[in-house]
Amino acid sequence: MSRLAKKQKVLVTPNPLTTSGDQVEFELKATVPARLIQEKYAYKLDIYYEYGDQQREDIVTYNFRFGEFIYERGKPTMTRQLAFPYSPKKNNGRLMAQGRIINAKTKEIKHTAPLQVATGIVTTPQAVVRNNTITFIPDNYDAEAKPALLEFFFEQDKAELRNYVGSNLDILNQYILDNADAQHVKVYATQSPDEKDKTLAEDRAKAIEEYYRERLAMLDYTGKKVNIRTRFTRDIRDVLTQKVQRSALPKEQVDELLSIINQETDPDKLDKALQKAEAYNYLQLYIYPSMRAATVEINYQLNRRSDYEIYLLAKRIAQQKVKADELTEDELHYAATLTPLLAEKRELYEAAVKSTNKWPAYYNLGTVYIEMAQKEYRPAVKLALLKKAIHNLTFAGYRNPSSSVFYSLASAYHLSNQKQEALENYKYAIKLGGKEEVLNKIFADKAALEIEMGLYNEAIESLRYAGDNYQTNMNMGLIYMLKENYEGAARYYNRALTHKPEDAHANYSMAVVGARSNNEQMLTEHLRKAVKSDPELIRKAVEDIEFRAWHRKPSFEEALLR
Template identity: 25%
Template sequence: MNKKLYLPLLLAFMVAFVGCKKMGALSPDYFTVTPNPLEVIGGEVPATITGNFPEKYFKKKATVTVTPYLVYEGGETAGTSYTYQGEKVVGNNQTISYKMGGNITMKTTFKYIPAMRKSDLYLDFTVKSGSKSYQLPRVKVAEGVISTAEICDPNALTPALAADKFQRIIKENYQADIMFLIQQANLRSSELNSNQMKDYQNNVKAAAEAPNKKITGVNISSYASPDGGMELNTKLAQAREDNTTKYLKQQMKKDAVNADLTGEFTAEDWEGFKELVEKSNIQDKDLILRVLSMYKDPEQREREIKNMSSTFKILAEEILPKLRYSRITASIDVIGKSDAEISKLAASDPKSLSVDELLYAATLTNSLSEKESIYKKATEIYPNDYRGYNNVGLICFEKGDINAAENWFNKANKIAPNTPEVQMNLGLIELTKDEFAKAEQAFGKSAGSEGLNEALGVLYLQRGEYAKAARAFGDAKSNNAALAQILTKDYNKAKNTLAGVSEPNATTYYLMAVIGARTNNEKAVTDNLNKAIKLDSNMAKQAATDLEFAKYDISSIAK
């Protein structure tokens, strides 16, 4: 070949070779991940990756697509890809200078799965230059995922009970009024033989004879109308009380009614007067009521009202006669079945019990199977009462049968839509499915339900709103409440919460170990992990891959 031609060709080949030289591997030192290690928040693993391409690195005609990968045993999950371009590339991606290099920021999120606890975050680089593309070596930028938030357990919540209204003792009152003529205190036969008095005497006599009723007392309250002098009215009201008491003592003896008899009298019944005026259709009643409020002295009140001559005539005919009476009130305790009787009948003859007695029977046993059986009987005997269905669902939830629980709660909701306790329980079902929006909607209809605050606390935990969760739990003593406090770094309160858990389990001690790790208390770590694993051997595997304990040697415990 002619030497004159050879030299230019050689130079052209060298330029082409240099121009096609691939971009080299990148060092992990160019990248930073926040947080590191990664952490589960609201069921996801978020990461912010910052980094830079060094000077004289990024080829002017190249585009680089960077994809984060969380790599774990058995698989990997890709995050959001970002594309960057060289200075001579026409496009809308961030341009990186060849001479100066450039800084980048990437935000990505991975849907959490348990395998990610032991994982590595890598960056994958795909370079395209012209029609050619190639891969750069992956770069490891972070290691492991803290999954403490995943300890949150909606299944540990207690559904709302649709309570019975059973009362062992029901209070009853029987009443009768004996009316008097103006300025008289004698008992008239027409009053003593009135239908009201006959009903009163029959009811009291029946109560005295009934084995499940007890007369706790009989009271006589006698009154005079406020249209006479105070001295006269005092004597008159007292005489009415004395005469009524004397008569009633004889009647109680005759009917074999044994009960304490008490009495009192009111000389001028201004309160009764005011009440009757308020309920009346008297044209000037507002004026009368103003007079009552203006004057505190009863005699002055009386004078002012009598000055309204036409109005006073109406009062004398329609209101005042109703204030001359003795009211007799018998107080009765109706005593219900004993616990032993109710339990026996629930097993042998449930149809003989009222719905409230049957629901109450379920509270008399600690056996979940017995409770479930009683509540199912309630649904069969009283199919239109939602409480039996709701409470069967509660038992299924506590037994871990979430599908059955949902079925029973839906039956309760069909009978009594939007009932607070049923709505709360349906919200719990949605929590177990990670259907947070539906759960929140149901909880919004659950005002006043027992356990609602804890349910809201779990909802906020699962959404990653830890401060709101801690406020919702308040002073609740549960594992979930303590977890919220740990995640908000209130370790002293979390420790006190766990100490107050009524029935500590493996999770209780595991959380105590987490607190120990976060407060540099190695003894608390080992002691509590030992307790947790003793109660649940699966905790050993969990602890072995838990980054909370990364700086502690727990190899002898977590086997």
């Protein structure tokens, strides 16, 4: 039986192994001699991965018994799609197969000699460029308090205020309760071209005004003077024009949409005219929903305290030594900017959350936790901090559903490797709309995530709206290389180098393209530039399976000499 087992054949595709997202995926086909299948003995084939200091990761066991294999050319054959989690420490390991012959009667087990069936892991698919830059809300505290802006989104063809997840009603209630002599409130409502009732914008503005006055009568006992003005328009072409101009659409599609908007003078026929445009699907997904909205501006003035007084009071509020209402929300937020220490910022934003329950406090507290996580070297602690960041950014999103807030939430999920949740929040951030530079950033990181998940076609579509920048070209180059279009990959990497001429990552990627396409000049030229910019890449190049076939060639060795 042992001699028969030596005649087995194991074929692994791809070989060497390669990463796909955060997994190493491959197909393993095992064929054994027909005489190995007997009633007296059972034959099993263990597949495992060896790496590091005698570490072993069991993957699967092939049981060669009737009903679990097929005959291929008269030989028992099993083929499966397999995977195991990737981590950098597994780069230089070996995929192994070892047979077990089990005596059906005595249960005695005899192992065959381990067989190495694949060596190492190609990590090129991991070379994704990400941004995930999250910043604090800019401090707007000054001698005259600036207007507060709240956005309310409505269901299609409806004017009813939403009081569930994604609504700003809770924060509006807080403004209604603010202790001030007077408030000036402006409500500006819009609607999308595809909504049938052309009075929806007016109805939405009225709904907010009525809600504000009703709650004011119920909750406010200060007797403050409140002036509310509503504004709306039935001809929403100006709003649509602004949103199209700020969108992430390519210039030619923007021009096509603007041409249609300018030519169609009848608002009732505008949507029908737009349906002919190539970007109409984008309009439905990302622009129309953001037009079914109303913006509330609340303006009043407060007297400013000194920085020293604000900081001391904020510290005492955080320590629960004085009441939270000693400072306003803006003063608490401003106090957090007066200290560079993340631990103190966290305490002050936590105090702001407890006392105001408003979205900026949740958002900035979430940002603090992300910054703390990025400085943390312990994996378990880092994940715990990111979990707290996600918690607070989620509440910020409930209270202020904007593209920038949901981009930050998606980034927190992305950083914690919760890919599906990150993807859903990137998509929602895009649907909310925003400035072109914000949408470009969202699409770019969404594409990076899609590459990590192995969704290359979806990533290409996202990168169409990510702008012409370093990150976009690097990730397009990576996709083309993984699709084995080396000419296209080189074109995009060269474009990335126009943004960062001495970039080590771009030059190293070009060297990989040279190795894969057997272009020795490209390999040596760009590898030399890469290691000159980043000497740490010398070790990476020596261990990288992409360059295995070039190891003993003088050109490769000379390139590493810098």
